[in-house]
Amino acid sequence: MGVKGLWWLLEVNSQIYQIYKDYHFRDSKLVVDGSNLAYHLYFRFFLDLSHGGEYLAFQALVQDFFTNLHNCGIKPYVVMDGGSSKSDNKLNNILKRNREFLRRAHDIALKGRRADLLPPFTLSVFEQTLNDMKVPLVRCFGETDGQLAALAREWCCPVLSIDTDFYIYDLPEGVLPLKLFRWDGVETDLGGCFIPCKRYTTFSFCTFFNIDPQLLPVFASLAEYDDVNLREIKWIQFLPADHPRKCRLEGLLSWLGARTDQTTEDILTAAMDLMPNMSQQARTEVWTMVRMAMLEHELPSSSLRGFFSEETVPPLPAEMLSCVPDWVRAPLARGELSGDVLNVLVDRRMILGIQAELSDLQSSNLTSQPIRQVLYGLLLGLGRGAVREVDRVELEVQPLVQGAAQQLRLATLPQADRAVRLQVCLETLGVEEETLEGVPAHLRLPVAVTRYWLRRASPEPTLLKALLMVMVQGELIRQNGKAGR
Structure with missing residues (x-):
């Protein structure tokens, strides 16, 4: 789901936009956030939303996308969300978003308005098309973002996604934002075909905002954790008086930039001190939840590399071992069974x-x-x-x-x-x-x-x-x- 407001901050403000660097992408592995890509392709090309889905046209788009990658020497490895094992915070966000989708569904049916509501079989068509094209695909058990990022780090290749959660991970080859990835505008130079795009790296981001890269998980957790007490902090008060924008995220980054010599615990304590009227119990709860959110931004070792190289099925998280029969794991991982099974x-x-x-x-x-x-x-x-x-x-x-x-x-x-x-x-x-x-x-x-x-x-x-x-x-x-x- 990403860090709320971060995409807007980087894209809309021309001065900050320079964090993205021009990149001619070719002859490389690429780890693809599959669900993100499916959503992006369907909505970007304005396919029908009102009559159950325009699946044939969508299938053609998916085929064109991966054909262009192949023509540029790019080897994609697609990772899909496998379902289950959601943290309480993420599950609450999913349910909240679901309620918003219900409202949009009514508006589409009543007034014919366009809205971001993916037709029900879009992801199934996407996975089936990739399997028909022999594009490597895996459905990840449990939390997907960390495993996807860990694979990109081990392979030293970029991630293709629109999810700004990946902007927090320290990835050697960075992130290629989907909205800035011109796959349908392939160009050629002396080195052959390439896809013109922009690349994001934590180095560029932290250099621009003058913060320690190790503080990015703290930044993301304070920015995205939806708590009434944290929302009351006026981060814009920490911006310079002559700053051209009154932006909450920039205020938080400015506040963090002034704490380069402090430990994570010191910074969290300082954040809690910005809410003096909060009870001790509420303080403890917020501290715990922010720490848990920070853990979600720590990269694990990749369990996906063996699947793509040797078809070794990724291991199940401990909480699933007693629930999921062995024979179910392989078809789930290959995208042959729905993640709803988990x-x-x-x-x-x-x-x-x-x-x-x-x-x-x-x-x-x-x-x-x-x-x-x-x-x-x-x-x-x-x-x-x-x-x-x-x-x-x-x-x-x-x-x-x-x-x-x-x-x-x-x-x-x-x-x-x-x-x-x-x-x-x-x-x-x-x-x-x-x-x-x-x-x-x-x-x-x-x-x-x-x-x-x-x-x-x-x-x-x-x-x-x-x-x-x-x-x-x-x-x-x-x-x-x-x-x-």
Whole structure:
């Protein structure tokens, strides 16, 4: 999510903008913040938000992006957020952002306004496209930013992201901000093709603001920790009287710059002293939370390097070991299973996707809730409690284990008889196998899902003809493609 306000500070102010250095990028490894890239590509090119997603055009953008990297000798390694193991602070931020997304979804549906609301299958299309292109991809277990940055440090290559959290890590080759990465404007010189871009380094940042690089985690933690007491500190009072901007972050940096000889503990104590009316209990709580936030900016050793070089699955954090079967780890890491699996197994929580729809109508997520109940039953079995679903409201949803699903166990699911697994799928969708006998094999799942949707959706769907036309068009393209080969 980044340090709030830092991107604005660096981009908008022309004097500070010089922290970014012009860079001709080519012939290098590149660690890519995958979720950031997917969001950036979809929103930058103004793809449709109001009608469920413009996925074909998005797929073409992803293909063009990675083709241009290849043409410039750049070897990308994409890291996706694996879900679960969120700190309380980050989880609260996610839930807060989710509530804002719900408001945007209503505005898009009601007024057709553009807003940053990613259609629900965008990340799935992104991962599938990368797997089809054989672009190395890993889904990281637990906290992603630190592992991604640690890999870039070990490989001595830059990170591609828009997340200003990476601006705090001391990375030898720095960060290439996505908004300043002109991948669609490839240029050529005597050295061949390159991508013109800007590069950020902590050296340039700390030199400009005259602070010790070791204080960057303190800066980030004081700037981003959302506490009412910290928000009351008037950091702008520490700016010079003739300073051209009254900026909170610059005031904090100016205050830190005057404490070059102090330890981290001394600086935190001084920050607490700026809030003299705070109780001792509140002081202790803020101190603890700021220290925890600082720990999130300490680089671990990378657990991802072995995956890319030897396909060694990254180890699970300790809190997940007893919850996640061994066979689940590899498909999760390769992006073949959704990261939501971890959220359910470890935290019994599912944060549902948000679509552009009117908030005074029933949430579209309720249509698929019976399917999720079967998923929860396969993952958790019975007797482990409900799953907390976060949608417009929070619901306690019970896992469901009935019919053929009673024969399955998560630990041995890959070895289960194919006929049993098929029966579970058919029972979940409410379809008899005989009903699908006249349907080509590759269309049986779409037909079964469409039948489920028509029976369950509220209000009643009116797009059946359009959906059938898309299926027919896709079948014609598939057949003509085969005939042309």
